[in-house]
Amino acid sequence: MTLVEKIELYSLTLLKGAGFTIGITVITFCVAVALGLLFGAIKAFNAKRELSSLLSFTDAVLYLSGRLLVLLINVYVEVFRGLPALAVLFILYFGLAYAGLQLGSFAAAVLGLGLIGGAMLTEVFRAGFGSIHQGQREAALAVGMTPLDALRHIILPQTWRITLPPLANYAIGLLKDTAIVSAIAAPEIMFFARNLVTRTFDTEIIYLLVAVIYFCLSFPLARLADRFEARARAGVR
């Protein structure tokens, strides 16, 4: 085989993995954003109150269950911040299988990376919500919006300006981190690369091609992140 033929053959094989890499990245990103939004909002809008300010039994029950939820979320965030991604993946893929629940490698990858990302984005969204002046929300309530309306139409649109840059950076990191899911036999780029190397020993060519593919995928995301950051710096809209 000539060099050109090799490059062509290897690229085609690696690109099969690229589809999986993109798929895992997109779905994991959505899972992480959903978790981060939900938990971030719960944390931001369940502020501590003095117990003597509780007005009635129902008020107390609502408040205390809110605080319990915040506590659980904090535990979740700390746990998933502290664990290496590989450990999470092994627990979900091999650990659960041992306990009788066999997840597919795609499901385990999305769940594992999604939980890790969710923990990180919880703090991103909490900070985003927290940066909006309380008056913004009160003005929304005053015109007759429910707290959920206010979140949707008033708070969230203002939060994006602050959260989009970290979100874009998270997406870039995630894209690269998906490389480790080859460890649980998910057929993404690195998985195909390793297979090719063991068969052909063309280590340099193959990993160079891997680098090129990852770069082509992450470069547009990096440009997007820059645009978001410029916009966030520029001002309010």
Add this chain to the structure above:
Amino acid sequence: MSEPLLKVENLHKSFGSLDVLKGIDLELGRGEKIALIGPSGCGKSTCLRCVNYLETPNRGHIYLDGELFGEKKVGDRHVHMSEKELARQRATIGMVFQGFYLWPHLTVRDNVAIAQIKVNGMARSEAYDLAGEVLRKVHMEHKSDEYPERLSGGQQQRVAIARALAQRPKLLLFDEPTSALDPELVGEVLNTIHELANEGRSMMLVTHEIAFAREVADRVIFMDDGGIAEQGPAKEVIDSPVNKRLKSFLGQMLERH
């Protein structure tokens, strides 16, 4: 006697161990304008915010148009309304804040129209017509397409007033609407409020502008230490105060101007 538009009954509010409102009773008639005055920290804002349940009272009840506000009766017990029911009631009271709180991601027109579109399900075109109408009223229609950050403080506050008017409110609440403004911008906002007062709207206004309160309000309520210390017809209360603390308070306010 027709029933009052607003009735505040034995209103108590505390924050932690701090008792801010210690039993406020007041009534506001239809078309009546009440000015709330008093030293800083006496509970004026808290009182106003309890009226539309931005703060939940610890004790006491609010009635708007004869209806219990923010609560409902189950048997003979009072329970809080759901957020949805509360929101529907809040929509009937307009509120103008010291800090304006226009929404920076929306144009002036959308600031005024969004609640009608998203909450009341009004058609966009109809809501925009309404927005045009109320913005004209506060002389801000020419800025409909601007974003709030491009407006002066006085202009922002007039847009905030238009936003409240778009609710077609039964009652308007103003919490020190001019206190955050540069002195030269105070006049335009006071003029706008004066025009609304002349239309016979019902309002409750917290203000440090004593001369304005005297001019515009029917009744002045002097709050001190979480209670009503003196009240009566505006000119009477301000020109010939009885309460000692009110006298010294008015004296201080005059000195400052």
